[in-house]
Amino acid sequence: MRAFTLGYEAGKRFLDDHEIFELIEKGQKEETLSQEEKPKLTLEGLLPETEPFRAIAQNVAGGDVEAAVDLVKTAIGNGRDGLIVVTDGLLKGMDAISVLYDHKQAYVPEILLAAQALNAGLRECGDLGALESKGTVLIHTAEGDLHDIGKNIVAAIVAANGYRVIDLGTSVDSVRLLEAVRENSPVAVLGSSLMTSTRSAFLETADLLVQEGIEVPLIIGGGAIDGAFAGQRENMRYARDPGELVRVLDAIARAKGK
Amino acid sequence: MNAKKRIFSALNGGRVDRIPAWLPVVPVTVSMMEISKAPWSGSHSNAEQMAKLAAMPWELAGLPTATVPFCLSLEAEALGCQLDWGTVNRTPSVKRPAASKPDEFDVPENLLERGRILTALKAIEILAEHLGEEIVINAKVTGPFTIAGHVFGVGNLLSWIKTNPEFVHDAMSRTVEVTKELAKAFLAHGADIVSVSDPTSSGDLLSGDYYEEFVFPHHKDVAASIKAPSTLHICGYTKELLPHIRHTGFDGFSFEEKVDVLTAKKILGDDISLIGNISPVATMLQGTPEKVTTEAF
Numbered sequence: 001m002r003a004f005t006l007g008y009e010a011g012k013r014f015l016d017d018h019e020i021f022e023l024i025e026k027g028q029k030e031e032t033l034s035q036e037e038k039p040k041l042t043l044e045g046l047l048p049e050t051e052p053f054r055a056i057a058q059n060v061a062g063g064d065v066e067a068a069v070d071l072v073k074t075a076i077g078n079g080r081d082g083l084i085v086v087t088d089g090l091l092k093g094m095d096a097i098s099v100l101y102d103h104k105q106a107y108v109p110e111i112l113l114a115a116q117a118l119n120a121g122l123r124e125c126g127d128l129g130a131l132e133s134k135g136t137v138l139i140h141t142a143e144g145d146l147h148d149i150g151k152n153i154v155a156a157i158v159a160a161n162g163y164r165v166i167d168l169g170t171s172v173d174s175v176r177l178l179e180a181v182r183e184n185s186p187v188a189v190l191g192s193s194l195m196t197s198t199r200s201a202f203l204e205t206a207d208l209l210v211q212e213g214i215e216v217p218l219i220i221g222g223g224a225i226d227g228a229f230a231g232q233r234e235n236m237r238y239a240r241d242p243g244e245l246v247r248v249l250d251a252i253a254r255a256k257g258k
Numbered sequence: 259m260n261a262k263k264r265i266f267s268a269l270n271g272g273r274v275d276r277i278p279a280w281l282p283v284v285p286v287t288v289s290m291m292e293i294s295k296a297p298w299s300g301s302h303s304n305a306e307q308m309a310k311l312a313a314m315p316w317e318l319a320g321l322p323t324a325t326v327p328f329c330l331s332l333e334a335e336a337l338g339c340q341l342d343w344g345t346v347n348r349t350p351s352v353k354r355p356a357a358s359k360p361d362e363f364d365v366p367e368n369l370l371e372r373g374r375i376l377t378a379l380k381a382i383e384i385l386a387e388h389l390g391e392e393i394v395i396n397a398k399v400t401g402p403f404t405i406a407g408h409v410f411g412v413g414n415l416l417s418w419i420k421t422n423p424e425f426v427h428d429a430m431s432r433t434v435e436v437t438k439e440l441a442k443a444f445l446a447h448g449a450d451i452v453s454v455s456d457p458t459s460s461g462d463l464l465s466g467d468y469y470e471e472f473v474f475p476h477h478k479d480v481a482a483s484i485k486a487p488s489t490l491h492i493c494g495y496t497k498e499l500l501p502h503i504r505h506t507g508f509d510g511f512s513f514e515e516k517v518d519v520l521t522a523k524k525i526l527g528d529d530i531s532l533i534g535n536i537s538p539v540a541t542m543l544q545g546t547p548e549k550v551t552t553e554a555f
Contacts, residue, residue: 109419
C-alpha cells in the first residue's frame with residue numbers, strides 16, 4: 001500500500017495509527033535488511049597489494065590525475081611493462097572506485113575524476129594493442145538524448161573491467177548504430193536514456209538488429225529505463241547499475257567464448 | 259472545497275477533503291498538441307499557443323493546473339546556450355554550454371527580455387486571466403544547479419566539486435540569481451505557484467554531503483525569495499538529500515518512486531508536503547487507471 005501523506009482532515013486520517021505503526025515497522029525491517037546486505041567497504045581493501053600498482057590504483061580511484069600519471073611514468077621508467085601497469089594498476093583503481101560507486105560510497109564527481117586519471121594514465125602506457133580484452137562493446141545514448149555523463153561513467157567502468165569500449169557518442173540513430181555493429185562485431189551494444197521521450201529509439205534499434213539478422217544483445221539503462229521497458233524485446237536487457245551491467249557482460253562473454 | 263483550495267491546503271499541510279491530483283511538472287501529450295492546434299514547435303515560442311497547450315490537461319482531463327514553460331532550457335537559452343529543439347515528442351534540451359569557467363559568465367542585465375522568457379511570462383498572463391479563478395497557474399523555473407550544468411557543462415560542474423569547489427560556489431552564486439529573478443517575474447505576471455525543478459542536483463549524481471555543501475544554501479535562498487507557495491522537484495534517487503531538503507523552506511517536494519513514500523515521510527516530517535512518488539512510466543504510461551488509483555490512495 002502506498003499512502004499519499006500530504007494533509008489530513010482533523011480526526012480523519014488516511015491511515016489509522018495501527019496501520020501507520022505497521023508500515024513503519026515494516027519499513028524499518030526492510031531498512032535494516034538492506035543495510036546488512038551492503039556492508040561498508042573501504043578503498044584500501046579494494047586496492048591491489050603490491051607496489052607500485054597499489055599507489056597507481058589508489059591515485060586513479062582518488063582521481064588525482066597528476067599523481068597517477070607521475071607514478072605510471074616512474075613505473076614504466078623502471079622497466080615495468082605498460083600492459084601490466086594498465087591491468088594491475090590503472091584498471092584496478094577504476095574498478096575499486098566503481099565498486100564503491102555501486103555501494104553508494106562514491107558518487108559521480110569521484111567517478112568522473114577517476115576516469116580522467118585512468119585515461120591520462122593509459123596515454124603513458126604506450127601501445128595497448130596487445131591488451132587482452134574480453135570483447136568489444138559499443139556504447140551510445142538514445143537518439144535525441146544528449147545526456148552523456150551516465151554513458152561516460154559506464155564506458156569507463158566497463159573498460160576497467162577488461163572490455164574494449166567504442167563510444168559512439170550521444171543521440172545515435174539506429175542506422176549509424178547498425179553500421180558500427182557491422183564494423184566491430186561487438187559482444188553487446190550498450191544504450192543509455194535519461195528521457196522517457198527518447199527511449200523508444202531502443203525499440204527501433206532492437207527491431208532493426210533482428211530484421212538484419214544480427215544476434216547481439218542491446219543492454220540498456222539510465223533513468224528512463226526499467227526492466228518492464230527492456231522486456232518488450234527479446235534481444236533487449238536492462239542493467240540497473242554499472243556493477244550489474246558488468247556481471248551481465250561477463251556472462252555473455254563467457255557464453256560466447258564457449 | 260474547490261480544486262485550487264485543495265491544492266493550496268495540501269501544500270501548506272492543512273486539511274483536504276481528498277488527495278488533490280496535482281503535479282508541478284509538465285503533463286502535455288502529443289494528442290493535446292493536435293486537439294489544441296498548438297504544435298510543439300510553436301508552443302515554445304508563441305505565448306498564445308503556449309497558453310492553449312498548457313490549458314489542455316485541465317480542459318481535456320480535468321487536471322486542475324496549467325504549467326509553463328514546457329522545458330528546462332528556457333533559462334539556458336536566454337543565457338547563451340545552444341539548444342536542440344527536440345521533436346514532436348521530445349522537449350528541447352541544451353546542446354552546448356555557454357561558458358567553460360564561472361568568471362566567463364555573468365547574468366545578463368536584460369535577462370527577462372532574452373530568449374523566450376517574455377513569451378513564457380505572457381503565457382502565464384493569458385492563463386491567469388482566463389483560468390486563474392478555477393485552477394492553479396504554475397510557473398516552472400529551473401533550479402540553480404541544473405542551470406549551472408547547462409551553462410558550464412554538467413561534466414565540468416561535477417568535476418569541480420572535487421578539483422575546484424570554489425568554481426562551483428561561484429557558479430551557483432550566479433545562477434541562483436537567474437532562478438530567483440524568473441520566479442519573481444512569473445509571480446508578477448500572475449502565477450499562483452512557483453515550482454523549481456533542479457534535476458541535476460539528484461542523489462543519483464550527488465551525495466547528501468555534496469548537496470548540503472553546494473546546493474542546499476541556494477535552494478534555501480530561492481525558497482525564501484519566493485513570496486508564494488513553492489515546490490521543489492528533483493528526479494531520481496533523493497533519499498540522502500531528504501534530511502537537507504526538509505529545511506529548504508519549500509512548501510512541497512516532488513520526488514520519484516526510487517524513494518518510497520514512507521521513508522520520505524519519516525525523514526521529511528511535517529515540514530514539507532510530499533508530491534508525486536507515482537512512477538510516470540511504469541504506472542502512468544504503461545499501467546492502467548486502476549493501478550494509478552491503487553498507488554495514489
